[in-house]
Amino acid sequence: MLKQLIVSIFFLGLITVGTAYAHTPLCSCYDNGDGTVTCEGGFSDGSSASGVEMRVQAKDRKVLIQGKMDEDSEYTFDKPASGYTVVFDAGEGHRIEVNGKEITE
Amino acid sequence: MKRLTFTLTLLAVMALTAPAFAHFQMIYTPEAALVKGGKIPLALVFTHLFEAGHTMDMGKPEQFFVIRSRGENAPKKIDLLNKLNPITWTSLTNSGAAWETTYSARGGDHTFCLIPDPYWEEGDGFYIKQNTKVIINVGGEPGAWMEPVGIPTEIVPLCKPYDRWTGNVFQGKVLFNGKPVPGAEIEIEYMNHKPLLDKKAFAKKAAAEAPQDAFVLQTIFADDNGVFTFGIPKDGWWGFAALDLDPDYTHKGKKCSRDAVIWIKAVDMK
Numbered sequence: 416m417l418k419q420l421i422v423s424i425f426f427l428g429l430i431t432v433g434t435a436y437a438h439t440p441l442c443s444c445y446d447n448g449d450g451t452v453t454c455e456g457g458f459s460d461g462s463s464a465s466g467v468e469m470r471v472q473a474k475d476r477k478v479l480i481q482g483k484m485d486e487d488s489e490y491t492f493d494k495p496a497s498g499y500t501v502v503f504d505a506g507e508g509h510r511i512e513v514n515g516k517e518i519t520e
Numbered sequence: 521m522k523r524l525t526f527t528l529t530l531l532a533v534m535a536l537t538a539p540a541f542a543h544f545q546m547i548y549t550p551e552a553a554l555v556k557g558g559k560i561p562l563a564l565v566f567t568h569l570f571e572a573g574h575t576m577d578m579g580k581p582e583q584f585f586v587i588r589s590r591g592e593n594a595p596k597k598i599d600l601l602n603k604l605n606p607i608t609w610t611s612l613t614n615s616g617a618a619w620e621t622t623y624s625a626r627g628g629d630h631t632f633c634l635i636p637d638p639y640w641e642e643g644d645g646f647y648i649k650q651n652t653k654v655i656i657n658v659g660g661e662p663g664a665w666m667e668p669v670g671i672p673t674e675i676v677p678l679c680k681p682y683d684r685w686t687g688n689v690f691q692g693k694v695l696f697n698g699k700p701v702p703g704a705e706i707e708i709e710y711m712n713h714k715p716l717l718d719k720k721a722f723a724k725k726a727a728a729e730a731p732q733d734a735f736v737l738q739t740i741f742a743d744d745n746g747v748f749t750f751g752i753p754k755d756g757w758w759g760f761a762a763l764d765l766d767p768d769y770t771h772k773g774k775k776c777s778r779d780a781v782i783w784i785k786a787v788d789m790k
Contacts, residue, residue: 441661443557443627455627457591457661464591487593519558520624 438462442503442511444518446494452518453491456484456503464488470502471495542707542737543576543641544569544759545650545781547632548715552682552757552785557626557658561717564619564634565609566650569759570736572713572722575609575616579637583671584619589663590628600632610721612713618720629663631655633671638771647776650761654783657682672697673765673780678747681784686755690784693747696765700746704762708738708750711757728754752786759783 439459444452456464469490471480480492499515546565567575584604589595609618632654638647651673655665668676678691694704713722730736742748759781766778
């Protein structure tokens with residue numbers, strides 16, 4: 416009985432962690448030239464990244480701005496004055512960090 | 521008299537041995553699969569591709585636009601006609617009127633479509649109008665590359681045209697007014713001379729040598745569903761032109777061959 420329960424819990428675990436993103440996450444950011452930056456997220460199979468958590472962090476990893484990818488899988492924020500990193504966070508193993516220095520038009 | 525006979529003989533020999541010349545409408549940009557977005561150059565050149573030969577004068581195109589699509593987002597059409605600048609393109613034998621522009625590409629698929637002004641081909645005695653498509657991708661996230669754009673003559677790719685390794689096959693479906701064209705004749709040529717955008721000219725050096733003229737212009741036919749398959753033997757750009765898809769079509773009272781062209785770029789596995 417206990418063994419069965421453990422097996423069931425194991426499978427339940429598989430279901431909850433294994434579903435959403437069995438593909439490569441993608442995130443590219445562009446300087447809009449007007450003091451804002453737009454990041455485009457998605458997955459290599461073309462599925463949407465709408466709702467994925469986005470963070471803009473300072474060098475000390477302090478969160479400066481936080482939000483979510485919109486319905487077009489885009490996230491626009493005001494460009495921070497000093498060095499920053501953008502984090503696309505679709506969960507463990509599906510996190511992308513983009514260095515602000517590499518963001519150009 | 522002797523001279524006349526010689527001239528006639530020479531002309532006859534030339535006519536018999538003239539290689540198969542195929543017209544190819546190019547929409548050229550160096551890369552089909554870009555890692556990062558940014559400004560990309562585009563050149564519209566109407567030429568004889570494999571030998572970088574006679575380049576025809578292009579008129580102002582009727583339409584030139586791009587459809588941008590990324591993931592599940594609805595595709596967006598952006599008109600580029602008024603962004604075109606006239607240039608003169610130099611081939612290995614002449615120069616001709618062509619067009620160029622630059623485009624800011626962000627992530628996803630970008631399907632460039634050209635509806636050119638019909639070209640009067642004196643040698644054939646008819647007009648040529650090659651509606652042309654090229655699909656590029658930025659960053660690897662796919663969009664609507666497999667969807668018909670809806671132009672009158674069109675080749676729809678059945679495999680991603682920007683992800684082909686050398687040795688893969690390429691499959692496409694030939695459409696006229698959205699319907700498959702059974703048995704469509706397709707001419708295929710390799711971009712054998714690299715376009716040098718800074719010089720607005722083809723490189724003199726050829727990448728491949730044809731052992732015989734039949735290899736310059738390859739011909740295949742679509743099946744009963746308008747689908748064709750081609751094995752890609754070499755890396756680089758390949759052009760596919762489905763010919764005369766609307767046999768009754770005329771322009772200014774003359775016959776006009778209404779063709780559909782698509783470009784793909786294959787990459788070596790290294």
